[in-house]
Amino acid sequence: MLRAALHTRPAPGAVIRGLLAAVPLAFLLVLLIAPALRLLLEARATGTDAPGWSALWLPWQDPYLRHRLLWSLAQAAISCAASLALGLPLAWVLARLEFPGRAFLLRSLMLPFVVPTLVAALGVLALMGPGGLLARLGGPDLQGSPWLLLYGNLFFNLCVVVRAGAESLAQVSAARLGAARTLGASPWRAFWRVEWPAITPALMSALCLVFLYCFSGFGLALVLGGQAYATAEVEIYTLVAHELQLGQAGALAVSMMTLTGLVAMAYAALERRLATPARADRVLRRVPDGLWPWAGVLAAVAVWGLFCALPLLAIVWRAGLAGTGAGDVWAVLREEDTLQALWNTVRFSALALVLATVLGLLHAFAARRSLLLRALAYLPFVVSPVLVAFGLLLLYPGWTGSFWLLVVAYALLAYPFVAKSLAAALDSLSPRYGEAARTLGASPWRVFRRITLPLLATALRRGMAFAAAAAIGEFAVTLFLSRPEWATLSTLVYQRLGRPGAANLDAALVLACLLMALAFAAFVVIEWQAPEEAAHA
């Protein structure tokens, strides 16, 4: 009897995981799920002519809102297709060829993850907008066209596909590829029959992420989409902040959440399938030895330059140009508002980073064996910041303008980066290390302290670096929850952008440079690792 009772008791591991999960789950419940449900109720209660649950179908019945949703889907789908078409060849070149500057190219593909959305949007404008580089070279001013948003999407997302593609191509078995070649497959056929099936899961997972970013992205669409090409996310913001149509906004938000939730589930499922130990028989990179391989390298560098480097260079160029003009544009850096905003950005981000790290650690460990928990870590990616902020205001009106509400909202948006990075590292961490340590006398806590945590340090630092960059660049939540005296650098950029006149645009560009420098600095400081550690990682 006793033995039977003992065996029906949950294993200690399950109890510990449950306890670990409780903190991030409670956090998600209070700060994300409850506000989202509150919005849902708002949508149901005030859903125009047809109150009740049928109001949730409103966005699909209303021609204007349907158009917004369909455009959101279309621009995300086009961005996915273009990222794949441009990214896969670039990934192949990086994974299979050894050429000078390859390591730099690969590393620089991390830049778009670090660049704040508003900075990237300004970069695109500096390149293709009014008075931009393209216009100065005699090209068209593309403002008001869908190209700005699509190009911005590619800037942010091409690197997602390239990195996933290059990493998974590096894992393809050299033996299998060799077997295919000796069995009569040409290099092209071998790619389609051996390499492509091996990298498809990683690519699909990356495309899910690209879709999520493009579909529910806010900052880029707000600045680059304009009136004609605003996405549903921007529409929610407009309905809430300018038109006070809370019901419509809620109904639209529910449609968005349903779609993104499905994609996020697919993404989480794919991510878990990807956990494979590193392969020993990797394909060796070869030095380009003819016209075609070198043409491939040149094309890869061209794609990188055009979609990853150019917007950042354009913003620095425009800021530099503004500095040489009549007024002293750089004086904006010495203004009291700017210094206060810099201080606000730093303190909000630092506090949020501490909180995000704790939450990310707890969530990653708790979600180790649960697909559902793992998918929940992506909720903050799925639910738009605009929605979160608005839901929070509706649900906790007493906390409006509260410093800690702003900080926890920042942490909520930043912690999935930590959780995601750690979850991937945990997947590939061999359980043998912990077991060996246990048999050598280490308690579970000591195993965590002496083995697991040091082995996860690289992934933890990387996750924290992305979280810090996200917090520094955050502005959707700040727009809603902040007090005027809590303006951050990103809201300051947005304010300047909204004011008329070239001087304000120039000031926005200079502030964007400062914001970009801050995000890069935080990223480099946190992610920096000793050469020996880097060699092992």
Add this chain to the structure above:
Amino acid sequence: MLELESVAKAWHPRRGERRELLQGISLSVAPGETVAILGPSGSGKSTLLRLIAGLETPDAGRILFAGQDITGVPPERRQCALLFQDFALFPHLTVQDNVAFGLVEQGLARAQARAQARDMLGRFGLERFALGRVWQMSGGEQQRVALARALITRPRILLLDEPFSALDTALRMQLREEFRNHIAAFHMATVWVTHDAPEARAMAGRGMLLEQGTLQPQW
């Protein structure tokens, strides 16, 4: 004396599915004795070692050491060292810190533990690697470090899970002799799991075949 009394363990390949992996296994190993467990892959050899080490709990039966029931004792308090097929050396620690790991867990000061670890590495002819990292070593050297790490805490039970399977034949022959001498010096109850019959005969005074969940004496 290490004793297993009617130890059973089932495996659940899928939810609702159950396969009896070990059925009423009884075994005793005296201090200083080495018993080899042979068997095809998937027969449950590694699971048997993990049960003895405390990394898994049996569904039924008891595990005793020196007459005491240790079935519910956590692995860190069993004084039972396990050598893994893939060595499981800690990549973030130096070679000497790998070897000193168990001593630090026993509460020894780090400097003292390191000094003892260097002595132990000296016995294995590996002192020149003390400050290096494990991934800079060859497979044979790594397995020697793993044995040094296991022996330094003077365990009462030593479990070896196909320790040479990742190594080439010439190295195996060389290490057999070396391992036998080191193990003999520590007078432990040793269980050696392998699917290589000549290796088992060379290392162990007694051999058992694990097949369909039960143990059959071989020599």
